Ligand SMILES: Nc1ncnc2c1ncn2[C@@H]1O[C@H](COP(=O)(O)OP(=O)(O)O)[C@@H](O)[C@H]1O
């Protein structure tokens with residue numbers, strides 16, 4: 001009995017994806033063709049893959065927007081095969097999207113961030129605390145009274161993330177949330193994801209920037225609706241020809257390391273320029 005209770009507790013901190021298949025109505029092929037994955041809280045995952053490989057569909061299945069065609073998604077103990085499960089999931093698996101403009105509905109930042117908790121039917125003082133906490137966590141308390149639509153893209157995305165965090169989720173899914181941002185805003189979002197991981201939140205970041213994927217604990221690569229690679233960033237991203245075969249652009253530093261290897265140098269697995277320079281000048 002105790003083991004079963006332990007397993008139930010653990011399942012609340014995981015997203016389990018089992019033999020998941022999904023096909024959009026009228027589509028000629030499955031968007032997801034048998035996915036088996038598990039995601040743990042307190043980990044940062046990067047979900048990669050060429051356009052149309054199924055990343056957004058998988059993310060939508062993980063937060064209950066889409067029901068599995070077949071197979072199963074257990075999101076924090078909730079079964080998304082049933083409607084009640086799907087309705088409950090977004091409170092614990094929150095999602096942010098590519099374009100912050102499409103996510104803004106309220107006239108001030110604090111109202112925007114309060115939107116999710118209000119939908120949960122929480123008491124006003126609880127909502128107030130959650131909004132203040134989320135704004136503080138994201139580092140935008142000073143924007144509370146501003147109009148979302150007057151903010152920069154990067155600030156708007158931080159507001160959207162604060163809104164997701166005000167749900168006090170176990171997981172945050174980011175579907176290319178950095179792709180429309182400039183470098184400094186992207187850096188800020190990535191630093192925030194690392195902070196959330198440290199607080200025990202599981203972050204699943206869909207991205208096509210490999211330098212972002214290099215920060216993850218685990219990299220998952222999709223192609224044509226299946227998982228074609230899964231492992232550490234160093235294990236997956238350091239071989240440029242393998243990365244190209246997965247439909248991705250390799251990191252420049254890995255190309256340099258690979259070319260040095262061809263010249264006979266034994267270069268360690270390197271993912272960033274500082275590491276390469278440290279090795280070169282060691
Ligand atoms: N709403 C939709 N209706 C029909 N087909 C879709 C829809 N959304 C995505 N697809 C198809 O499903 C596949 C996976 O798409 P998607 O999950 O959006 O991939 P990614 O996010 O990796 O670019 C693609 O072939 C895409 O054309």
Ligand SMILES: [Mg+2]
Pocket residue numbers: 055056057
């Ligand atoms: Mg997508």
